Amino acid sequence: MGPLYENWQLGTAQYSVGLCFPGQEMIPESHDSDEDDMYLFDMSMQQPLDLGPNYQFTNELTMFTLRKFIPEILLRIGPHRGARSSTKSKKGSRTHERTMNLGATSLPPMQNYLACPFYVRNPEKYLSCLTRSSLREIKELKQHLWNAHQLPRYCPTCREIFTTSRECDTHVRRRSCSIQDIPRPEGITIEQMQQLARRTDTRVSDRQQWKSLWAIVFPGTDLREVDYSSRAVELVVCLFRDYWSINGEKVMNDFLGKNRRACELVDEERSFTPLYAAVLHQTIDSLVEYFRHEDYNGMFGKAERILASLRHRD
Structure with missing residues (x-):
């Protein structure tokens, strides 16, 4: 996906990371439209399940999970972590490329994930798009954009945001506010939604489709203008x-x-499922906290220090 794409060669297969990320699962839909993807915008995101009051050991399970997973990072990047690393600049953009040839580990090949354009443009503000959204297909990305980034109801004069259209309309009719010199809220408009709903030729690659979505969401903003440093957290x-x-x-x-x-409390599937999701999210949050400010070159050392700290707690 242009200058932001990262190529990692792990073993004999090459996986694409950078604008590809994972999180939250979509509710499956049985129907489709032959003309467009408008039906996607009537679908709601799956709500998190309630853990209830008895899961005080969730933190302990998260630490257990981290102790299992961190060694996998070391196995992935350890043998040839300095094999090749280069940074190229062109017209103010950055391209970061790293190639590693690693042996087989218990980790499966990485699956491709699609990054939310809002996260790519502002990772700090839209961190939840990385931590809570699992976007593997263009359709899922379109649905995410509408559900998570729909333009909120706001007053065009003072920029106050409202939860309902009625509240907003009442405020605007009163004309009691004054102009505020603040930016308009970010979000997907109805017009942009209609553009997003247009079907793309199936022969067009996901990479090109993603670029088309970027042009709709942020018209006039060149991807090369986005400063996307080589951080480890997405990987x-x-x-x-x-x-x-x-x-x-x-x-x-x-x-x-x-x-x-803990086993006595998790005695049935409806207890296991929300706990499974909670540990997934809580572990991701911990990993983001650990690696948020690391670049690729610092991954191995950071993972070693984390693992030593976790083992010290045992």
């Missing part, structure tokens, strides 16, 4: 989501097998 989150999708249930069962009290 780490990608790795963990794929690790958890394969090993999550086993990790939880291992923990429950060693903790009789």
Whole structure:
């Protein structure tokens, strides 16, 4: 995806990271439209399940998960972490490229994830798009944009934001506010939604479709103008989501097998499912806290220090 794309060669396969990230699952939909994707904007995001009052051991399970996962980072990047690293500049943009040839580990090949354009433009403000949104297909990204980034109701004069159209209309009709020199709230308008809903030729790659969505969401903003530094956090989150999708249930069962009290509380599937999601999110939050300000060159050392600290707590 242009100058922001990162290429990592792990073993014999090459995986694309950078504008590809993972989080929150979509509610499956059985119907489709032959003309456009408007039906996506009538679908709601799946709400998190309630853990209830009895999961005081969630933090302990998260630490257990981190102790299992951090060694996988070391296995991934350790053998040839200095194999090749280059940074190229062109017209103010940055391209970061790293190639690593690693042996096989218990981690499955990373799956591609699509980054939210709002996160790419402002990672600090829209961090939840990385931590809570799992976007593997263009349709999922379109749905996320409407559900998570719909333009809020606001007064065009004073820029106050309202929760309902009625409140906003009442405020505007009163004409009692004054002009405020503050930016208009960010968000997807109805017109942009209609543009997003247009179907793209299936022969067009996801990369090109993503660029088209960027042009709709941020018209006139060149991707090359976005300063996207070579941070480790997106890669780490990608790795963990794929690790958890394969090993999550086993990790939880291992923990429950060693903790009789916890096992007694999680005695049925409806208790296991929200706990599984909670540990996923809480572990991602911890990883983001650890690696948020690290670049690729500092990943290995950081992972070593984290693992040593976690083991010291045992």
